Each structure stands twice: as C-alpha cells, then as structure tokens.
Amino acid sequence: MNHHHLSKMHKLFITILIISLFCKPSAALGEGTLSGGWKPIPDVTNPVVVGIGKFAVIEHNKVDHASLKFTKVVKGETQVVAGLNYNLTITAADGSVEKNYVALVWDKPWEKFRRLVSFKGPV
Numbered sequence: 196m197n198h199h200h201l202s203k204m205h206k207l208f209i210t211i212l213i214i215s216l217f218c219k220p221s222a223a224l225g226e227g228t229l230s231g232g233w234k235p236i237p238d239v240t241n242p243v244v245v246g247i248g249k250f251a252v253i254e255h256n257k258v259d260h261a262s263l264k265f266t267k268v269v270k271g272e273t274q275v276v277a278g279l280n281y282n283l284t285i286t287a288a289d290g291s292v293e294k295n296y297v298a299l300v301w302d303k304p305w306e307k308f309r310r311l312v313s314f315k316g317p318v
C-alpha cells in the first residue's frame with residue numbers, strides 16, 4: 196500500500212468512527228438493558244421489599260423528626276439503575292391513624308448502600 200491508500204483508509208475509518216459515535220446513544224436509549232423503565236413489584240410482602248419499606252419509614256423519622264410506625268407496603272415498582280430504585284406506597288401509623296406514603300429508595304445491595312431519595316405523603 197502506498198501513502199495515498201493509507202490516507203483514504205484513514206478517512207474511511209474516521210467517518211465510521213463519527214457515524215458510530217452519533218448512532219450509539221440513540222440505540223442505547225431505545226432498548227439498552229441499563230435504561231430500565233418502572234416494573235410493578237409482584238409480591239409486596241417479599242422480605243426485601245418490606246425491608247426497604249421499613250428503612251424508608253425509619254429514615255423519614257430521622258430526617259424529618261417524625262414518629263411514624265411502618266405497617267405494610269401497599270404497592271410498589273422497581274427501576275434498574277446502578278442497583279435498584281424502589282417506588283413504594285407504604286402504610287404507616289401516624290399516632291393511632293394509619294396513612295399512606297410514597298417513598299423512593301435507592302438500593303445497591305452489593306455495596307450495602309441504601310438511601311431514602313424522597314418520602315411524600317400522606318397521599
């Protein structure tokens with residue numbers, strides 16, 4: 196190969212590189228396994244789900260100086276992120292009155308990392 200051929204291939208390579216750079220993000224957004232949507236939790240009595248719900252109420256009590264008592268998770272959904280996002284509707288007792296709250300918890304079990312992202316309610 197002479198120098199002329201090499202530079203042609205070089206241009207072709209750059210062109211392919213640029214095309215792939217612009218095409219990749221849209222493909223990843225479309226059906227990438229990491230860009231998860233929210234999926235309903237089939238069993239809200241699952242101990243892991245209940246644990247997340249209890250954690251949400253305990254954290255909320257700490258942060259907002261409340262004294263709610265966890266009753267149960269009513270419903271919830273999860274989203275795959277770096278770990279799992281849990282969006283749970285939780286029943287908790289506010290004194291003698293039971294109310295529902297919506298908690299968002301970010302969980303990375305392998306790092307023992309769990310954070311209350313938001314706690315809203317009563318709803």
Ligand SMILES: *[C@@H]1O[C@H](CO)[C@@H](O)[C@H](O)[C@H]1NC(C)=O
Pocket residue numbers: 233282283284297299
């Ligand atoms: C979480 O679930 C509640 C109740 O179904 C819903 O109103 C809220 O929009 C959800 N939040 C997110 C971040 O999806």
